Amino acid sequence: MFRGVTHINLDAKGRMAFPSRYRERLGALCDGHLVVTVDRDPCLLVYPLPEWEHIEQKLVRLPSLNRSARRLQRLLIGHATECQLDGSGRILVPPPLRDFAGLDKRTVLIGQGNKFELWGEAAWTARRDEWLAEAADSDDLPGDLESLSL
Amino acid sequence: MFRGVTHINLDAKGRMAFPSRYRERLGALCDGHLVVTVDRDPCLLVYPLPEWEHIEQKLVRLPSLNRSARRLQRLLIGHATECQLDGSGRILVPPPLRDFAGLDKRTVLIGQGNKFELWGEAAWTARRDEWLAEAADSDDLPGDLESLSL
DNA sequence: CCAAGAGTGGGGAAAAGTGGCAAGAAATGG
DNA sequence: CCATTTCTTGCCACTTTTCCCCACTCTTGG
Numbered sequence: 001m002f003r004g005v006t007h008i009n010l011d012a013k014g015r016m017a018f019p020s021r022y023r024e025r026l027g028a029l030c031d032g033h034l035v036v037t038v039d040r041d042p043c044l045l046v047y048p049l050p051e052w053e054h055i056e057q058k059l060v061r062l063p064s065l066n067r068s069a070r071r072l073q074r075l076l077i078g079h080a081t082e083c084q085l086d087g088s089g090r091i092l093v094p095p096p097l098r099d100f101a102g103l104d105k106r107t108v109l110i111g112q113g114n115k116f117e118l119w120g121e122a123a124w125t126a127r128r129d130e131w132l133a134e135a136a137d138s139d140d141l142p143g144d145l146e147s148l149s150l
Numbered sequence: 151m152f153r154g155v156t157h158i159n160l161d162a163k164g165r166m167a168f169p170s171r172y173r174e175r176l177g178a179l180c181d182g183h184l185v186v187t188v189d190r191d192p193c194l195l196v197y198p199l200p201e202w203e204h205i206e207q208k209l210v211r212l213p214s215l216n217r218s219a220r221r222l223q224r225l226l227i228g229h230a231t232e233c234q235l236d237g238s239g240r241i242l243v244p245p246p247l248r249d250f251a252g253l254d255k256r257t258v259l260i261g262q263g264n265k266f267e268l269w270g271e272a273a274w275t276a277r278r279d280e281w282l283a284e285a286a287d288s289d290d291l292p293g294d295l296e297s298l299s300l
Numbered sequence: 301c302c303a304a305g306a307g308t309g310g311g312g313a314a315a316a317g318t319g320g321c322a323a324g325a326a327a328t329g330g
Numbered sequence: 331c332c333a334t335t336t337c338t339t340g341c342c343a344c345t346t347t348t349c350c351c352c353a354c355t356c357t358t359g360g
Contacts, residue, residue: 009308013348017307035153040282056151060263071281078260078267080153087351088307096155161318163338170316236340238317 002111007121009105014098015090016107016118023089032085036097037076042123044093044101046109046116052080093118152261157271159255164248165240166257166268173239182235186247187226192273194243194251196259196266202230243268 006019018026026032030048037052039045047055059077062069079100083091093103106121119127156169168176176182180198187202189195197205209227212219229250233241243253256271269277 011308013309015308020306053151056153056263060151071284073262074260074267075278075281077151077153077262079155080261082154086349090307092349094154096157159318165339167317238341242339 001113002116003113004111006109008107008109010093010098010103010107013092014095014103015086015092016109017088017090018085019109020089022111023085026085034083034085034091035080036083036091036093036118037080038097038100039117040075041127042101042120044097044103044118046091046118047114049082051114056080151263152266153263154261156259158257158259160243160248160253160257163242164245165236165242166259167238167240168235169259170239172261173235176235184233184235184241185230186233186241186244186268187230188247188250189267190225191277192251192270194247194253194268196241196268197264199232201264206230 002022008016008019010016026034026048030050033049035047035049035052037045037047056077059073062073064070079097081094081097083094085091101118101120102123103118103120108119108121108124110117110119110124152172158166158169160166176184176198180200183199185197185199185202187195187197206227209223212223214220229247231244231247233244235241251268252270252273253268254270258269258271258274260267260269260274
């Protein structure tokens with residue numbers, strides 16, 4: 001499981017160096033083959049290739065004539081780009097995706113279990129504060145969540 | 151599986167050069183024989199020939215008296231045009247189809263699993279942003295999608 | 301304080317995109 | 331029916347970009 005927030009600077013060529021604590025596991029899990037795609041929020045998702053293929057299977061089986069299904073396929077599969085860790089444990093974040101998430105230099109990498117999220121630093125802190133504010137007002141969680149015990 | 155966005159310029163003759171990462175696979179899969187047709191959205195669909203034949207089978211079997219089925223057949227089969235990769239990995243996008251999708255120079259090729267979508271650059275970004283905005287407001291996804299875990 | 305590992309930047313080689321040119325085919329006019 | 335012109339298509343070469351590797355510096359831990 002990947003966890004934790006890490007602040008990472010993209011270099012001038014848009015490359016992102018993975019924190020060294022993940023590198024060995026990424027090597028073992030997927031030999032450095034990663035897939036980067038977009039989320040419905042303005043951030044990128046980074047999956048180990050086998051993990052992504054699993055998701056992709058589920059997506060392609062959705063009915064093609066259903067509009068929301070089609071939309072999801074286009075967003076997720078359409079933006080999914082394969083990347084390979086280089087000798088220094090970096091990936092090149094594809095320019096269209098970098099642009100999508102509004103990433104410049106200062107970014108934040110967030111471990112999310114089977115995947116990572118990559119945010120622009122400013123966008124991340126803004127969103128986080130926003131979520132905290134919302135969570136404080138509303139106690140109306142959907143049913144399944146009500147019963148969750150932390 | 152084909153995935154990912156690629157920005158591609160059509161040349162003055164309306165030819166589109168496939169990204170090199172796909173070329174080997176296209177050679178193996180269909181020996182460079184592709185079928186281009188239209189979608190219900192203003193974009194083109196590009197299938198490897200065997201894959202298209204499979205789709206076409208399903209389409210011709212639809213009931214001829216059903217109006218929507220008939221409409222689908224006319225759109226998809228009616229516009230389907232066979233194209234062949236040239237020695238440089240390019241196809242000539244047929245002028246009527248180029249016109250249909252409003253393609254000029256700047257286009258975007260989107261991998262969608264078993265096929266590609268080809269959009270005009272402006273149309274693509276406009277649509278994508280529109281989908282994201284919709285996706286943000288409405289959490290009412292059709293049943294199958296609700297339970298999807300990414 | 302020294303050493304080792306991680307982060308950063310730059311440079312070079314190879315491949316990919318783009319544009320032009322030439323040859324062949326088709327169509328039209330004499 | 332033949333010849334000429336134009337349009338199309340395939341090929342080749344050049345330029346640009348991308349990607350990979352190496353070297354240097356900074357930081358951290360012993």
